[in-house]
Structure formats: structure tokens, C-alpha cells
Amino acid sequence: MDRLRVMETFVRVVETGSFSAAARDLRMGQPAVSKMIAALEERIGTRLLIRSTRRLTPSEAGQAFYEHALRAIAEANEADAAAHGAGAGIEGRLRVCAPVTFARLNLVPKLDAFLSAHPRLSLDLIMDDRMIDLIAESIDVGLRLGDLTDSALIARKLASAERLVVASATYLERKGTPKTPGDLLAHDAVVYEQRSGGQEWVFKRGTSETSVALRGRLFINAAEGVREAVVAGLGFAVVSRWMFGPELASGKVVSLLPEWNLPLMDLWAIYPSGKFATTKARAFVNWFEKIMASPADAL
Amino acid sequence: MDRLRVMETFVRVVETGSFSAAARDLRMGQPAVSKMIAALEERIGTRLLIRSTRRLTPSEAGQAFYEHALRAIAEANEADAAAHGAGAGIEGRLRVCAPVTFARLNLVPKLDAFLSAHPRLSLDLIMDDRMIDLIAESIDVGLRLGDLTDSALIARKLASAERLVVASATYLERKGTPKTPGDLLAHDAVVYEQRSGGQEWVFKRGTSETSVALRGRLFINAAEGVREAVVAGLGFAVVSRWMFGPELASGKVVSLLPEWNLPLMDLWAIYPSGKFATTKARAFVNWFEKIMASPADAL
DNA sequence: TGTAATTACGGGATACGTAAAGATG
DNA sequence: CATCTTTACGTATCCCGTAATTACA
Numbered sequence: 001m002d003r004l005r006v007m008e009t010f011v012r013v014v015e016t017g018s019f020s021a022a023a024r025d026l027r028m029g030q031p032a033v034s035k036m037i038a039a040l041e042e043r044i045g046t047r048l049l050i051r052s053t054r055r056l057t058p059s060e061a062g063q064a065f066y067e068h069a070l071r072a073i074a075e076a077n078e079a080d081a082a083a084h085g086a087g088a089g090i091e092g093r094l095r096v097c098a099p100v101t102f103a104r105l106n107l108v109p110k111l112d113a114f115l116s117a118h119p120r121l122s123l124d125l126i127m128d129d130r131m132i133d134l135i136a137e138s139i140d141v142g143l144r145l146g147d148l149t150d151s152a153l154i155a156r157k158l159a160s161a162e163r164l165v166v167a168s169a170t171y172l173e174r175k176g177t178p179k180t181p182g183d184l185l186a187h188d189a190v191v192y193e194q195r196s197g198g199q200e201w202v203f204k205r206g207t208s209e210t211s212v213a214l215r216g217r218l219f220i221n222a223a224e225g226v227r228e229a230v231v232a233g234l235g236f237a238v239v240s241r242w243m244f245g246p247e248l249a250s251g252k253v254v255s256l257l258p259e260w261n262l263p264l265m266d267l268w269a270i271y272p273s274g275k276f277a278t279t280k281a282r283a284f285v286n287w288f289e290k291i292m293a294s295p296a297d298a299l
Numbered sequence: 300m301d302r303l304r305v306m307e308t309f310v311r312v313v314e315t316g317s318f319s320a321a322a323r324d325l326r327m328g329q330p331a332v333s334k335m336i337a338a339l340e341e342r343i344g345t346r347l348l349i350r351s352t353r354r355l356t357p358s359e360a361g362q363a364f365y366e367h368a369l370r371a372i373a374e375a376n377e378a379d380a381a382a383h384g385a386g387a388g389i390e391g392r393l394r395v396c397a398p399v400t401f402a403r404l405n406l407v408p409k410l411d412a413f414l415s416a417h418p419r420l421s422l423d424l425i426m427d428d429r430m431i432d433l434i435a436e437s438i439d440v441g442l443r444l445g446d447l448t449d450s451a452l453i454a455r456k457l458a459s460a461e462r463l464v465v466a467s468a469t470y471l472e473r474k475g476t477p478k479t480p481g482d483l484l485a486h487d488a489v490v491y492e493q494r495s496g497g498q499e500w501v502f503k504r505g506t507s508e509t510s511v512a513l514r515g516r517l518f519i520n521a522a523e524g525v526r527e528a529v530v531a532g533l534g535f536a537v538v539s540r541w542m543f544g545p546e547l548a549s550g551k552v553v554s555l556l557p558e559w560n561l562p563l564m565d566l567w568a569i570y571p572s573g574k575f576a577t578t579k580a581r582a583f584v585n586w587f588e589k590i591m592a593s594p595a596d597a598l
Numbered sequence: 599t600g601t602a603a604t605t606a607c608g609g610g611a612t613a614c615g616t617a618a619a620g621a622t623g
Numbered sequence: 624c625a626t627c628t629t630t631a632c633g634t635a636t637c638c639c640g641t642a643a644t645t646a647c648a
Contacts (some may be wrong), residue, residue, distance in 0.1 A: 003304075
């Protein structure tokens, strides 16, 4: 039994919420996943996943296992990468890609410290909201927000960001303020969307859940555009809090439905699959992880 | 390829300094170890161990891998144990065993904090220098010093302690002070020894090594006895610094050959093999690990 | 020349995928 | 009743252990 492989599988199952989806991601048969998890539970002696055909939730034990498993996997990958990169200095050119707005607000303002710390290093920052092919573009590290669709990558979770429903104060004056998720259907949505396809959001308040399919007339594939559209009062949008830090503070943009929680959006660092992370790439990720962990700079 | 298993094997090889010894410890054939390491190096793309028939040293990459591997293994074990123990509270009876002198000097004085933190817990402290059978005695955690002979255990390294050659000031007045490891042969050794068999110590100064087989007329199987023998001026002994904290400070006992280094002695926490660590056992180990990591209490 | 690591080879267990059955909303 | 998980089964692969070979002090 390959414990690390089992952990990777388990993690993927928890994150996708489905055996089948995890199996697809990991390019293996779904019975294999089933048996792996069963064997794992057998070995541990406890049920880790509460299965109901439609839903899959980690038990308390499963949650504990999940958290440690994440760290074990990360550490194991570090071991490979550290051994591979040992001896190589932090110098030359480091190519990093990141979503445009995220990089502008959360990364670029802090880069000075990193560059100062590594004087022999130069940085290519590729800002793009598309999912770039890391290997084709020979990129060393990518920062990605949200669920990872490409699971062949070696990923490391750096942070989780709160999601909000926001609209500008001027918009709310004109159209009124929605009080429940259902009210959103009567409003204009500005939808951030990479590939076409309806968006459905699950709002939670305490134990109750409401699912709302966003309908709107404006679809934008760049967060930067969504930001401006919201500020210009074109409608509400589901966004991360960090996108509107100053505007929320000044009241120019308002957080709606504050009692309803949306799923967190994760920030990941990903390395090109197959290859080992370079020393400089790991140095960058370690640095940025610290930034994200510090209360002042957290998302 | 079971990456975690490979890591465990690699770690054992580094710690024993031999493929054969590691294979014996892990109850597997020595060719299996050989092939595992070869495959690992193939995968990483770098030589991790510098082999010469008589000696085995990790390369820089190997050292980096070793350190991360230790943490990955620990985290993976934590994952299993956390999942297994989730839900169980820290209460009831916790049975801990530890070497007599170590427990007296480094553990007992600090226990108050632990017991206060867990009011519903009672502690059985079994102080004994022998290697107790954890399962037979139904012990939850053992603290052990030195190299682990029983590798079927799940172990976690908590600290490393410096080893010294010491003798009492009165003894040195009578017999003179040895200046080199070789001089020790002309002195009386008090040898700490569990099972009979000669002891050989490797002294290092810079890059040079000297090996000395201790000869003496007094062999004691309890550290407590060695301590008293040294204080009473019966001879010199090879011991850990923490055994003589106050005596070294007051000058009653003197550290000999201060420029020569002896191999460190590791402190391990071990859990009974086969079983999972209980929540309370892990709480104890986590607590004690913190103690050992704090500069004021370190060995 | 003896000890320890590597290579060679045969056997066995493990883990996968396809296909069918069972469960659930 | 459609979807997702579990069970069943045949196959292929990988990995281990024994034995022979090579390298090194």
C-alpha cells in the first residue's frame, strides 16, 4: 500500500467531493479510488468519509487526516525538489505567472522585498487570467485561484480567500438591496467567467443552504473588468474580498448578504508536472507563502 | 513506487550508515534496499549517497532529502494517528516510560504544566533504563535515548544531545587530565552499558577522527549509577551534558577533551508498533517536543 | 581475501481496469 | 431512473528474496 499515493487520492476526493471526479483527475479507474479509500479506512480503523450517493463529506477523523495529509504530501514534494535543486543557487531568470488583478493587488506591491533579497535573480511576471500551459511557456511557478482543474500538477495551497457578493453603493441606491440569495435573481449580475457555462453558487447560513444560478447580461473573462464593472455600478458580482479592499473600506462598494457564506477560494502555487521545482521557484513560493500567512498581508 | 516507503528506507540507510544494517532493521533483503535507493536516485536525477565500501555518506542533495523526508514521514504518521484518535479526548490514564536519570532531570520537573493543562488525565511514569516491551506493558509512549535498535516502532526524533567525556575535579587532581582521546586508555572508565559488549567511541576534531575502545573495570547498566560514580571520582565517563548540568557549572565535574566531538545522542519518542498513537500520547509528545525545543529547557 | 553493494532471475502478491450489481435521491 | 459507489474477476505489473557477480579496503 502506497501511503502517499493513498493520501493524494484521499485529498483529491475530499476536494472534489466525489470518487468519480477524483478518479478522472488522477487518471485512474473509479473502482481503484473506491478500494483505496476502503483500504485506508480499514487500516485506520475508522470511517473517514461520510458517503451518501449525492454528497460526500469528511468525518471528523477524515478532516484531521486531510489536513495532515496535505502537509505530508507537501513535505514529500519538498524532499524531492530540495534534493533535486540542492546546490543550484537562486539566480538567473525566474518565470512566474499569476492572474492579472491578483498580481496587481497582492503580488506586485510586495515584490521589492523578494528582488532585494535575491540580487542575482531577475523575474519574469506573466500576468494573465487564462490557464497558461506552464511547460509550453517554460514557466517555473504559477499562482492560481480557485479549484485546480489540471491535477497533473504539483500543487501547494498557500491561502484561502473569502468570497463575497458585492455591488457599488450607487447601484444599490438605484436598484435596492437584496436581502436573500434568491433576491439576486432580480438583479443584474456581472459574471466572471473563463469558459462559458452557467455559474451556480451555494450560499450557506448556519446549516441551511441555498443554491442560486447567476443570471446576467454581462460576462467578463478578466477579474480586472469585473472590478471596474462593479465600481461603475453595472451590477453585483461574486468576488474575493481582496479585490475591493479600499472600496469596501470607503463604502463605495458594499458587501451584500453578509450572513451568508460562500465557499472559500483557494490560492495555489503550481509547478510544471513532470519536472522538479527549481530552487528559485521554491524560494519564491516559500516567500509568498509567508506573505500570505502574515496577518497584515493576508487575503 | 511507494515514495513514503522509499523515504523510510533512505532515512534508515543514512542513520545506520549501511545498506545491510538498514535492510536488517527494516526486515527486508539488502538487494531491495539497494534497488530502492538506486531507483530513488534515478527519479531525482542526482546521487544522494556517496558510497565507498566501508563508509556511506549522504551528499548535499541527500542531506536535504533526508531532512525533508524525516518531516514527511512524521507528518504522514501524524495523519494516521490523528484520524485514528479523532474524537477521543485527553483523559484517562497515560502510560509513559523513560530512562531513569533522563526522566528525573528533564521530565519530572516539568510535568506540572502538562498535568495542569489536562486535568482529566492521570499519568503513569515508568522510569527504567531497560528497553521495555511497550506492548507487553501496555505503554502508550516511550522516550528513548540513543540509536533505536527496534525499528518496528513508529519513532519521532525530539532532540539531539551533546555527548562529553567528564570526570570529577578530585579524580583529575589525583590522576591528571587526559589531553587526547588516546590518553583515556591510561585512565579508569566508568562504562554505561545495557548489554555487555565493548564500547568504542569515535572522536572528531575538525576532519580528523580517532577511535577509542573504552576499557574500564566498572560497568553500570543505569545512568544514575554512572552519574554517582563520576561524582564520587571513580573515573571518567562518556555521558550527555544534561546529566551534569549543575556539576559542570560549579566545576565539581569537568568536561574533558573539549575540542573533540562525539556523535550526538538522539532523543526519540516511540509508539508501540502496530497500534496507532492515542490522542493523549500524541499530546504528551507534542508538549515535550516543545519543551525540548525551547532554549531554556533544551538538552 | 573478506565484506558489502550490485546485477540476474524466478515466484508471488498487489493493484489496476472492465463489467456487473447495489444503493440512493 | 439516472447516477454514483461497491463488488467480482482476470490480468499485468511491480517488488521482493535467493543466488551469483563485482567492487573495494
